Amino acid sequence: MDEKKTYSQAPDATPIALDDARRVKVLSPGMLVFKRFMRNKLAIAGSIIILLMFLFAFPGGWFSPYSESQVFRAYYPQLSDYAAVTINEEYRYTPAPGQQFDNAARAKMILAISGGETAFESAGANFGLVREGEDFYRITGLQTVASGRGIRNRFDLKAAPGITLPEGFQAAFDETIASGAQSFTLAGMAYTVRASKVEAVVSAVADVALASKLVFEMEGGNADSFAFRLAAQRAAQAAGQDPAPFEAAGQRYTARRDGDVVRFYAGQPDEDGALLGVASHFVLKAAIPGAAFSPAFRVAAQNAVAENLTAFVMPGEDDGKDREYVVERKDKQYTIRREEMTYLVSTYESPSWAHPLGTDGNGMDMLVRLMYGGRVSLMIGFVVVIIETLFGVVLGGVAGYFGKWVDNLVMRVVDVFNCIPQYPIYIIMGAIMDAEKVVPIVRIYLLMIAMGVLGWPAIARMVRGQILSLREQEFMTATEATGLSVKRRIFRHLVPNVIPQLIVIATMSLGSVILIEAVLSFLGLGVKFPMASWGSIINAVSNIYVMTNYLFVWIPAGMLILLTVLGFNFIGDGLRDAFDPKMKR
């Protein structure tokens, strides 16, 4: 154009010179191709898709707030053990003040109970067994209250340590000795006398211990005392529909039965006494160290177990909101579970504002994984195509230019490479790399090299074919005549003329390389965790549950692959049409 301008501006311009209006507009070949390309709607659509993919994969990763392998965790309600309940099968013992009831005696007592006896003997001491109720026994024993030495039925008694003898004790004793009896009663107490000629021992029947299978869960000063336990147990036996009042150590209490559990209140039945504690046949243990249960929870839990409920609702102890407790039974062990907020990895979380495409099976943000996966997929595509093109152009160019035996040799190599099955090679490579535990990033490099080395024959063949026909044209004779070097002739004059076809074939093979990589990664033989590629992201569908329930995990990755490959194919197709206008009618 500039040339023509100088023409018209020449001083001796004649009227026949072209002015702007008459001149035939000529576009450069590049412009022509560009215009034809821009007229193709599919090619434009493809270019936009690819542009968006690049924006998504490369700058997208910089702007996303999360990193590639950031794992998200959150609190999720999860059923966890809260308490364990067992039915108490063991006797529990409450010794009377100042009394001992050792293990040997306990064992003898159990034998006596199972034998139906009312008395037993242990370590030389005699015990009596009084059945007070079901699984509730009072053990009595003989306690020495006084002893003395004397002669001829005259004994001088001394009280045993810690015991105050009632008034008239000596008189009653003397009377008994005189009458030859062996026991006497004084002030409501029965005493036994054993006397020899020089010595006499007076013993009283006293309570030694309580044995019961009832478990008391109670706070307070005298809750463990023998007197309270005895009175409370008796009241518990008596407590039916109506509350049973009882008194122990000068205090008034009330027992109320609530299912299998007995509650104890302070004060009389008509008073509104405070709940002091509960007793039942269950042992409640906290599953979480340090947890304490309120009496109300104990009642609810124990009744739930007694009634074989599978769940019950209780106001929570901390916030007062109703919480559901689940009761699970295993043999005689009951476990009470409730939903606790547990800190877990957010796997397969549905799309939300924080994670627009949800999270994957490792709790990583899907969108960010797709961005970084896109980088890997596109990068592999480009690197492989560059390797292929380099090999293809050099070998194809040499073959086409030199012809004869060089051509023959290169083309046979192309044929050989064409016959090597690609997928088996990649799959074996993947299997070997799996076995040798190759680092993920090295895997990617090796994969790229393998794909590049196996992919060049198609390009070499195309370049060779083009150069064969170009070689015979006049401009090549001209380069030869001007004495240009061979290297210059091939790479400066022949190869640039092949570039249009090269661009088309490279664009198309970008798509197919991305597809192959995706298939390999999908099969688990390509890109490996923690690296991602679009194919390896879809790999999750090999789990049928993920396939059917978490569409957001695999549909976006599949669509991205489809769109990217489609975009490259649209562009390649459009470029082919633009470069080769012969196809237009």
Add this chain to the structure above:
Amino acid sequence: MWKYILKRVLLSAMILFFVALIIYGIMRCIPTSFVENMARQKSSLPGGKTYTEWLAQLNAIYKMDTDIFTGFFSWLGNAFRGEFGDSWHFNVPVMTKFREVIWDSFWLAAISLYLRVIIAIPLGVLSAKKQYSKTDYAVTVFALIGISLPTFFFATILKLVFSVNLGWLDLYGKVGRMYQMLSPSGQFWDVVKHYIMPVITLTIISVGDLMRYTRTNMLEVLNADFIRTARAKGLPERTVINKHAFRNTLIPIVTLLGGTLPSLFGGALITETLFQIPGIGYTSYQAMVGGDIPFTMFYMLFIAVLTLLGTLIADILYAVVDPRVRIS
């Protein structure tokens, strides 16, 4: 003509020799630790030979202990006699397994090829006839989507729709759970049912190439002078397209299709694996992933032979169909 064919056959034999050498070389490059590990693993399988027996057999066939060329020639001799040893993964001779699975692959590929031809050629011709029309764009987009679809993605969508949501077809396999209890015709339809999704997958992903190829060739023919002559003679457009143009388009298409015939036996590695159709593709995938060296070696050589055979058939057909080629 015969001279041409003979030349091509000899050339193919030479190429096969070098391909075999490369495949043998790859085999020799596999790390020994990997081979030994795999042999050890396979020896623990039920019915497997012992570790030393596996390695001894591998040595007998591949002559791993000799230098690469002696080993290669000895292996090539064995391969010619059809001796590929026993498969490590399947515990049967490689050839037995091959005969067992090859027909599934063949039928799958043959049905898909048939569908591909009857879909692609009419659509390709149609789109060339109406270049740059809406139909052309639609066909082009359809073809390119088919080319661009990742096999596994398309297969997964099919599975989701037809197996999971509609429940019409089974997710995997060649036969259903009740196969043994069905009548012979019932068994046949059971297999047909299991073939539906693999065939659709194979057809859709491969139909695009043929469609584009048909369109390009048809366009080229339609631009030829003899078409203009036919039109100028006043022939009806239908005759021009169907008789003059289409028959000439068939030359490259028949050549291409002839070249794909051997690959019918090659198996669809990915599709068969996705649907677990027990053809040669799925079988060799299992073998390759499981490090079954004898079967893998056989499969690679088999595919190389098929590819060569395809090129050979295409070359010869081209010469048969187009007499201009024969001269050179």
